[in-house]
Amino acid sequence: MSTLLFVHGTGVRRPACTEMLTLLRATMPGHTRVEECYWGDCFGVPDGVGTAALPGAEPVETYADAQSVPTDDLDDDDRAALTWGLLYENPLTPLRRTEDSAFGGMVADRTGPQVARRLKALAAEPPEALAALLDDARVKEEFAASVTAVLDSTEGQEAVALGLRPGELPSALATAVIAHLLGVAQHRGTPVLWSTGQRDEAVRAITTALGGVPRSALDRAALRASWWTARRFGVLGRVEKNRAELMTGVHPKLGDVLKYLARGHRLRAFIRDRLAELGPADGPVVLLGHSLGGIAAVDLLIEEEAGGVDHLVTVGTQAAHLHEIGALPSLDPGKPLPEHFPAWTNFYDKRDLLGFAAAAVFPRRVDDIEINTNEPFPAAHSAYFAHPGFQRRLAGILRDGA
Incomplete structure (x- = not known):
């Protein structure tokens, strides 16, 4: 021993x-x-100790210029890591609809209500591949809470009612739910209990259960949408700025x-x-x-x-x-x-x-x-x-x- x-x-x-x-x-x-x-x-x-001497933080400047983000210098792994970092902080990002012109003339997916019903059902009875990752009773309960939070959000309701690009809603909902689950745990101070492989497997299992096709292109659809939205609204500019501040300021x-x-x-x-x-x-x-x-x-x-x-x-x-x-x-x-x-x-x-x-x-x-x-x-x-x-x-x- x-x-x-x-x-x-x-x-x-x-x-x-x-x-x-x-x-x-x-x-x-x-x-x-x-x-x-x-x-x-x-x-x-x-x-609570140590805040009395801390002056009020200055508001973080918003950077709307997408060119401020050095995307060309990132490989696929770095881009995925940075995007998931954004998703942990903003899990509803994949569900945000872009302006109509971004659909390129395609008709939005109208299967939202059916997909939402499937998502509610699997919160109670997760598929086998997902159940193995939710074997802890508390994690399973928190997963169900994340499903409810995503579907009840403004972004979730709009995505379900108005649709996203054809085929993207199952992957977007799956990504949002898992990002919400892991993001809440991270903010609570809980250690990361899933590897990135297990995290991605959870997204694939939910996508499949919702009627989506977990091919590599569709697996990345929500990440591409998240990346586009982050650049569109300047979120990544703030992420890059905050990273520098994190290393030079007070952790x-x-x-x-x-x-x-x-x-x-x-x-x-x-x-x-x-x-x-x-x-x-x-x-x-x-x-x-x-x-x-x-x-x-x-x-x-x-x-x-x-x-x-x-x-x-x-x-x-x-x-x-x-x-x-x-x-x-x-x-x-x-x-x-x-x-x-x-x-x-x-x-x-x-x-x-x-x-x-x-x-x-x-x-x-x-x-x-x-x-x-x-x-x-x-x-x-x-x-x-x-x-x-x-x-x-x-x-x-x-x-x-x-």
């Missing part, structure tokens, strides 16, 4: 941590015991990081105590640190030799970057890792703006593994855990240590 001790990341609180643990326990080998190291309530910044979860950098010894002591509670009967220990949890784990293992920790795994963490700029509390700039530091595997995603590579900063002491979740940021920051490639790699580390 081996034990996986999970240290969550910045901004995570009990509900989201519980869902991450549930996912880890469901996807790791049967001989693995998954334990938590939950610190959010004790060492994180309480909700909503920055409070936990700042508190750690000032008083991180308390969190490190908490992790040390959790490790001490694990005995020889628990087998080899793999310490899994996500985001800020990875920083704290690296700091602790630099400061002292933690008995029983055979392997450190960091996911979407900033530890190497902090050391590179001289901000890692436990190690002076330019200093190597101590000899007692255990084997270390670091996962990062190029679209996760909070995930960094580490091998170039700590040569020959850490193995970097890039994971392409195809999710936009911030969804990419927690999407590792649902990615099959990450699950296989982590399971392999646990098997090797068992």
Whole structure:
């Protein structure tokens, strides 16, 4: 048997941590015991604290010029990720009707009422391919709520009553429902529980159940409509602007990081105590640190030799970057890792703006593994855990240590 001790990341609180643990326990080998190291309530910044000194934000300028978006520089994966990022924020975008001239003389689809009835029915009895993804009772309930929200929206009612291009309504409704479901979960702070492949399979299953044809061209119809609408109304200009502001301004979860950098010894002591509670009967220990949890784990293992920790795994963490700029509390700039530091595997995603590579900063002491979740940021920051490639790699580390 081996034990996986999970240290969550910045901004995570009990509900989201519980869902991450549930996912880890469901996807790791049967001989693995998954334990938590939950610190959010004790060492994180309480909700509502830190706003008294925050001046009112200036209104974001609207950019209606579609040419401000560098679309030519994006490959298909980047465009899909950026578009889904828009959809998580604006799930009704695929249902927005363009002006009549955009139909190119085609007659709008008039099967809307029939398609809407099918969608309501599958909310109660989802097709087999979708039911497998909705096996959790709460997720199934939230899926039904998303169906209702989409159909009751102004955009949904107009699309059903007036129609879209021929053949596009099933795919547009399917995309809107899944975007609403995952967007609500993301805003709640829940980790991404589906891989992009599972997300796309859900869209295909709903499209088929609604009488649509899930060919590749039609699968992308809603995404093309979303991209066109985003450019038409300048939404992507704001997305690009907000991305830059996100990296240079105040991140909503920055409070936990700042508190750690000032008083991180308390969190490190908490992790040390959790490790001490694990005995020889628990087998080899793999310490899994996500985001800020990875920083704290690296700091602790630099400061002292933690008995029983055979392997450190960091996911979407900033530890190497902090050391590179001289901000890692436990190690002076330019200093190597101590000899007692255990084997270390670091996962990062190029679209996760909070995930960094580490091998170039700590040569020959850490193995970097890039994971392409195809999710936009911030969804990419927690999407590792649902990615099959990450699950296989982590399971392999646990098997090797068992």
